[in-house]
Amino acid sequence: MFHLAVQRIVRAPLTFVVCLAASCHTCPTAPAGASVKITAPARAGSGGADETDDISGTAAGVTPKDARVVIYTHAGDRWWVQPLRDAPFTSLNPNLEWTARIHLGYEYAALLVAPGYSPPPETMQLPQIGGCIWAEDIAKARAPG
Secondary structure, X not given: OHHHHHHHHHHHHHHHHHHHHHOOOOOOOXXXXXXXXXXXXXXXXXXXXXXXXXXXXXXXXXXXXXXXXXXXXXXXXXXXXXXXXXXXXXXXXXXXXXXEEEEOEOEEEEEEEOOOOOOOOEEOOOOOXXXXXXXXXXXXXXXXX
16 A cells, blocks of 8 residues: 555656646647648748738638747748747637738648647647647748839
8 A cells, every 4th residue: 555655746746847848738629620721821932030021811610719820931041930929829800700910931831729728839840630730831932012
């Protein structure tokens, strides 16, 4: 009995450390038919903080309170979360449409995510669909002008 109690005490902190490292957040399963689409990509640009443009799109199979959109701009060799590092989420309106003013690049991605998702501010490759990421769409930038 004493040995079993010691095992439980020793395992509990280990479980806590593993959960802390992995955030131990579970996301709900993606709703059937969950999707996101970029309908109007931003114009092309070289990236940087000075130039911005609007991007917009739609979502389906979700409700505005149960999902958000994370937008990435591909500029240089990285994907950069938009519109800002400290404001990475774009809300869905009641018609499941979304719009954001973002920094420019040569390609854009929209991820439909669960509220618990925490996006990386920059990445060499886009996150994979699964877990908190329910859907993805990628679109080339539109011609400048």
